[in-house]
Amino acid sequence: MQVQYIIVGQGIAGTLFSYHCWRQGISFVMIDQERRARKASTVAGAVLNPVNVNKWSLVNDYDYYISHALASYKGLEETLNIPLVETMPLLVFHQEEAKKQLFEKQLTACPQYIRPADATEHIVVKRYFKDVTDIANVSPVYKIHASVLLSSWAGFLKDKGLLIEKYFDIHACKIEENGVYYETIQAEKIIFCEGAEAIHNPLFHKIPFNQNRGDALLISIPGLSTQYIYQGNVRLVPIEKDLFWCGGNHQWQFDNLLPDEVWRRQTESALRQWLTIPFKVEDHLVGQRPTTAGQFFVVGTHPLWPMVAILNGLGTKGFLWGPALSLELLQRLDHPQSTPIKNNIRLERLLS
Numbered sequence: 216m217q218v219q220y221i222i223v224g225q226g227i228a229g230t231l232f233s234y235h236c237w238r239q240g241i242s243f244v245m246i247d248q249e250r251r252a253r254k255a256s257t258v259a260g261a262v263l264n265p266v267n268v269n270k271w272s273l274v275n276d277y278d279y280y281i282s283h284a285l286a287s288y289k290g291l292e293e294t295l296n297i298p299l300v301e302t303m304p305l306l307v308f309h310q311e312e313a314k315k316q317l318f319e320k321q322l323t324a325c326p327q328y329i330r331p332a333d334a335t336e337h338i339v340v341k342r343y344f345k346d347v348t349d350i351a352n353v354s355p356v357y358k359i360h361a362s363v364l365l366s367s368w369a370g371f372l373k374d375k376g377l378l379i380e381k382y383f384d385i386h387a388c389k390i391e392e393n394g395v396y397y398e399t400i401q402a403e404k405i406i407f408c409e410g411a412e413a414i415h416n417p418l419f420h421k422i423p424f425n426q427n428r429g430d431a432l433l434i435s436i437p438g439l440s441t442q443y444i445y446q447g448n449v450r451l452v453p454i455e456k457d458l459f460w461c462g463g464n465h466q467w468q469f470d471n472l473l474p475d476e477v478w479r480r481q482t483e484s485a486l487r488q489w490l491t492i493p494f495k496v497e498d499h500l501v502g503q504r505p506t507t508a509g510q511f512f513v514v515g516t517h518p519l520w521p522m523v524a525i526l527n528g529l530g531t532k533g534f535l536w537g538p539a540l541s542l543e544l545l546q547r548l549d550h551p552q553s554t555p556i557k558n559n560i561r562l563e564r565l566l567s
């Protein structure tokens with residue numbers, strides 16, 4: 216098989232990169248297999264939110280990233296003929312006085328996206344939550360149907376013979392000046408979209424990848440309105456009728472990816488204190504966010520091997536950053552002299 220690109224990893228990064236290739240008529244083959252952990256992209260809440268609700272500040276370059284994100288996800292909706300993006304307000308409960316005061320102080324920082332909840336929203340929320348005092352409304356916020364997107368795109372690629380569901384063994388890959396050779400595949404370039412697994416990739420061992428695991432619960436809450444995302448000490452994101460994603464935590468020190476039972480019990484207890492209605496935990500998910508010390512993304516061509524590229528370090532914002540970054544990477548591969556990728560660290564400095 217002869218292709219322009221081998222893409223390793225079909226999380227949200229590989230999905231978006233391959234989508235842009237497909238749109239531009241660039242030939243590729245995707246190699247993906249979940250091994251040590253579930254892909255982060257199917258554990259994520261997959262919410263695109265303009266505001267950092269802890270500081271009530273605007274997410275950096277939000278307008279740039281969201282415009283690319285909406286264009287890409289809408290394009291994928293049309294290609295796959297399924298709904299993937301939902302717009303819904305995020306209702307933030309001020310559970311501490313200090314947070315409420317910060318919100319009021321910051322109202323002018325991003326007035327287009329935040330306001331106090333109105334009377335109707337208060338009435339709705341008081342039916343389902345205890346001790347509601349003040350709530351903020353953040354909108355528009357977008358929810359991506361991540362698992363549907365990833366499985367549908369995998370099906371799309373499989374139908375076209377473009378997906379190999381196998382572990383990619385870097386030690387069996389030959390990288391030469393005129394291209395990349397792997398089993399029976401000959402390619403011009405290889406693009407690594409391996410998520411947290413990149414920490415084991417010898418080509419990128421100088422990049423200071425960090426470990427960052429996150430747990431999430433899938434919870435059925437019959438009766439709770441699915442028109443909103445709710446944020447208290449935990450976040451509840453509607454998935455489908457009665458089913459909500461609930462999460463998540465950040466753990467930087469760990470030696471396994473087993474469900475964190477302590478976090479789960481704490482979360483269940485917080486939910487019992489918060490909700491007026493019963494709930495049931497259906498599943499406990501664990502994933503590793505691909506992060507770097509300094510929390511920068513890693514996108515570009517390897518300075519020593521121009522036929523090797525990476526799209527990684529998407530951290531907590533893979534669904535927001537992924538669309539713009541994957542397109543920027545594709546443009547850079549086509550035109551290496553074009554403008555450097557926005558806000559990227561210099562791979563040259565780290566890898567030379």
Ligand SMILES: Cc1cc2nc3c(=O)[nH]c(=O)nc-3n(C[C@H](O)[C@H](O)[C@H](O)COP(=O)(O)OP(=O)(O)OC[C@H]3O[C@@H](n4cnc5c(N)ncnc54)[C@H](O)[C@@H]3O)c2cc1C
Pocket residue numbers: 223224225226227228229246247248249250253254255256257258259260261262263381382383384385408409410411412413428429430431462463464501502503504505526527528529530531532533534535536
């Ligand atoms: C609890 C939690 C909540 C989150 N919430 C949000 C959110 O609300 N919004 C947001 O934007 N982001 C969120 N994120 C972050 C988001 O999930 C990540 O930024 C994103 O999923 C990273 O995508 P990725 O494609 O880089 O990695 P992954 O999704 O992990 O995909 C990597 C893929 O590569 C495959 N792979 C790796 N190595 C190999 C190999 N050698 N051979 C074959 N296959 C290989 C893996 O098996 C996997 O399928 C959250 C993450 C977590 C854990």
